[in-house]
Amino acid sequence: MSDLRIINVEKQYKQPQQKDHSAFSLRPVNLTIHEGEFFSLLGPSGCGKTSLLKLVAGLLAADNGEIWIGDQNFTRVPSEARNFAMVFQQSLLFPHMTIEDNVAFGLKMQKVDKQQRLTKARDMLEHVGLHGYGKRFPDELSGGQQQRVALARALVANPRVLLMDEPFSALDPGLREEMRDLLSRIQLEFHVTVLFVTHDREEAFSLSDRIAVMSQGELLQVGSAKELYERPLTTKVASFLGMKNIIEGQVEDGRFRSADGSFELLVDATIQHASSYLIIRPEAIQLVSEDAPTPATAFRFQGMVEQMKFNHGFYSVNVTVGKSLLTCSLTSQQADTLYAGKSIILQIDAKDAWLINE
Structure with missing residues (x-):
């Protein structure tokens, strides 16, 4: 070759x-x-x-x-x-x-x-x-x-x-x-x-x-x-790749906790105690109802809608969760029920969360 x-x-x-x-x-x-x-x-x-x-x-x-x-x-x-x-x-x-x-x-x-x-x-x-x-x-x-x-x-x-x-x-x-x-x-x-x-x-x-x-x-x-x-x-x-949902926190005893306590999830037990960053891709965040069951591999959190922008058939929705501002990518059908100031529940599967130790 x-x-x-x-x-x-x-x-x-x-x-x-x-x-x-x-x-x-x-x-x-x-x-x-x-x-x-x-x-x-x-x-x-x-x-x-x-x-x-x-x-x-x-x-x-x-x-x-x-x-x-x-x-x-x-x-x-x-x-x-x-x-x-x-x-x-x-x-x-x-x-x-x-x-x-x-x-x-x-x-x-x-x-x-x-x-x-x-x-x-x-x-x-x-x-x-x-x-x-x-x-x-x-x-x-x-x-x-x-x-x-x-x-x-x-x-x-x-x-x-x-x-x-x-x-x-x-x-x-x-x-x-x-x-x-x-x-x-x-x-x-x-x-x-x-x-x-x-x-x-x-x-x-x-x-x-x-x-x-x-x-x-x-x-x-x-x-x-x-x-x-x-x-x-x-x-x-x-x-540089445009990822916005980068959340600072700590890993300790096999668990990531964000600096403000809004995010907490189990991580690979081999990860040592360290300052870390949790990255959540916008398309991996799901909008769920309060009474929907939570899968064992998922974690959910509550936030408030701040802003919505239409983009190529989807809505880019900014949501405040604790002290973090998350960007979610939702379908037009999902976004139809949302408005600025509405409290919503979001969910992500653990496999879609990416942890960086720096």
Whole structure:
């Protein structure tokens, strides 16, 4: 397997005229990205995602560490010799060239025969939904169409790895969704390995086989979207992924108790006495009636409705429980009986509660 392996790669930047003070450092990164995998680097601006992408591309030299594909060491291979393709936020098309010449440009640099490279370019344009656009120029295309051309240009040379740096962030929401669907289909069709940089959680979750969450130059956690969402390892990961129901408390004698005493539940007996955080996903919270029986594995609590917002067929309901403000995701039918100020009873199954010790 020609997996991409990033081994102890790090990079340190210096502030101008301050030789001993680091402005930013990318701490040692160890990652294996499998052949044909769609892998995303997810994190806020300035966390080191693009720096890591450029280190993989060979556009930056690492201070330490190595880049391998299969049994080949690419650490000191010039970027132009790696056969990696890169797509940026801007399409960076040559304005004086036709669309098919833009797509074929990489093949021209590889000395591919003109007729053969134009045939391949036209075929790739068809794959990205731009059949018949080959004779046009970039300024005749919309932003979304230009990014389709950039994607075709990147793929036509059959790259070992496709590197993408927030390629859809300049597009409006409708076009972003359209481009995600196209990229997902194309990636599966060509079985190309993709390393994708984004700060958009929805984008990473919808596209990726696996995701690495980054913060302040550090790799925090790697996993599938489901693993990251349901089992974050730290509150920093949980917060970045948009989880709101993070409740501080203590574990003692096999029981978690929140700081204000509003939440108390049995936990794994092997968990030691420690300060902990209970995470409850909004969709795991159930609205129940007072006389409904409580399953042995569930715990329930009383709260007061503070606010309700309709969102894509569901209601996001904010409920005060003790000193905590919980967000619940309820169906329209469940929310029909609710209003701000109403006292309600909520329930969660113990298996849906996630505990983090920090």
